[in-house]
Amino acid sequence: MFLKWNGGVAEKTQLPADYRELEARVDALQKVHVKMLSVTSQFSNEAYDYPPNLRESITDLSRTVANRVQALSNAATPGEAQDAITAPAQVPHEPKTFSHAISRAAAASVALLPDGDPLGSGFEKISTASRQIGQARLAMDKAIVDNLNTPWTTTLNITFKNVARERQAVENSRLLLDAAKAKQRQREQGGGTGGITLFKKNPADEAAADEQLRHEIERLEDEFITTMEKAVESMTGLLNTPEPLKGLSAFVTAQLDYHQAAVDSLHDVAESIGAIQREQEAAYLASRGRA
Numbered sequence: 001m002f003l004k005w006n007g008g009v010a011e012k013t014q015l016p017a018d019y020r021e022l023e024a025r026v027d028a029l030q031k032v033h034v035k036m037l038s039v040t041s042q043f044s045n046e047a048y049d050y051p052p053n054l055r056e057s058i059t060d061l062s063r064t065v066a067n068r069v070q071a072l073s074n075a076a077t078p079g080e081a082q083d084a085i086t087a088p089a090q091v092p093h094e095p096k097t098f099s100h101a102i103s104r105a106a107a108a109s110v111a112l113l114p115d116g117d118p119l120g121s122g123f124e125k126i127s128t129a130s131r132q133i134g135q136a137r138l139a140m141d142k143a144i145v146d147n148l149n150t151p152w153t154t155t156l157n158i159t160f161k162n163v164a165r166e167r168q169a170v171e172n173s174r175l176l177l178d179a180a181k182a183k184q185r186q187r188e189q190g191g192g193t194g195g196i197t198l199f200k201k202n203p204a205d206e207a208a209a210d211e212q213l214r215h216e217i218e219r220l221e222d223e224f225i226t227t228m229e230k231a232v233e234s235m236t237g238l239l240n241t242p243e244p245l246k247g248l249s250a251f252v253t254a255q256l257d258y259h260q261a262a263v264d265s266l267h268d269v270a271e272s273i274g275a276i277q278r279e280q281e282a283a284y285l286a287s288r289g290r291a
Contacts (some may be wrong), residue, residue, distance in 0.1 A: 013174050013181070019228060022235045026163060029239065033156050040149055040251070043141040047096040054101060099134030103127045118280040122273045129269040136261035140254045147250030151243060163238050166231040173227040177220040184213050 042048045094100060106127035113120035187210065 013178055013224070015170075015174075015228075019232060022232060022239070023167065025239055026160075026235050029244070030156070030160050032244075033152050033160075037149060037152055037156070040144060043144045044149065046138070046141070049098045049137075050096045050101065051098065095134055095138060097134045097137055099130045099137060103130035103134060106130060118276050121276050125269045125272050129265040132265045133262045136258050136265075140258035143254035143257075144251055147254070148247040151247055155243065159238055163231070163234045166227075166234045169227050170224070170231045173220070173224040177217070177224050180213065180217045180220050184210075184217060187213065 094104065103126075106123040109123045110120045110127065113123070
């Protein structure tokens with residue numbers, strides 16, 4: 001069923017074409033997992049879209065100073081005041097995404113403009129929308145990590161390794177079988193190198209040894225077939241599992257949800273800023289007309 005003896009030097013039990021095809025498909029699927037994860041692993045890095053040359057140190061410093069001033073104002077004793085000065089800065093975590101950076105820059109711009117300034121109103125809406133987009137991006141990242149990266153990594157580290165052990169067991173079994181067949185062939189050719197023997201062999205002992213070797217080969221053949229059947233079952237299960245497509249579907253859905261949230265937020269802010277811009281332009285033209 002599975003066995004084919006290949007004559008010639010260094011004879012080897014051949015693996016069936018169907019088995020070799022399964023191995024090739026498993027290897028290809030493993031490469032797919034590695035290739036995709038080499039890219040999607042970036043979703044576990046919060047700052048993957050954060051500009052490397054962007055510096056928000058002034059904002060961070062102002063927060064630190066404000067926190068220290070607040071702590072000093074709350075100090076009731078000289079010791080507490082000293083602790084407030086020397087204590088490590090407690091700066092709240094701000095997500096390092098590009099959208100959050102835009103939100104922070106827009107919020108800082110609002111603070112620099114007078115109350116009621118139309119431009120400030122626009123920046124306020126941009127700040128809110130950008131933060132919403134940033135939060136949606138973080139939600140997308142988590143969904144991709146949870147539903148694609150983690151299960152695919154588990155598959156690589158566990159399932160593929162289990163299949164690799166089954167395949168190696170087939171190779172080991174084949175080597176044992178080939179060694180036994182090589183020994184049988186050597187005996188059929190006369191035993192020693194070149195078929196030369198120094199002592200006369202007992203025919204009964206030789207017949208018993210041949211029979212024992214024949215039974216050993218039959219046992220190794222059965223073991224080889226059983227081992228191969230287990231490997232085929234493992235490889236087929238790995239190739240037929242719906243998990244890869246399940247992860248891919250979650251990957252696409254997470255991106256769709258994120259981009260839809262971005263569209264919704266930007267659509268609302270675009271309408272609001274457009275209305276502010278038209279109102280300001282009308283007031284500007286009216287003032288020019290009065291002039």
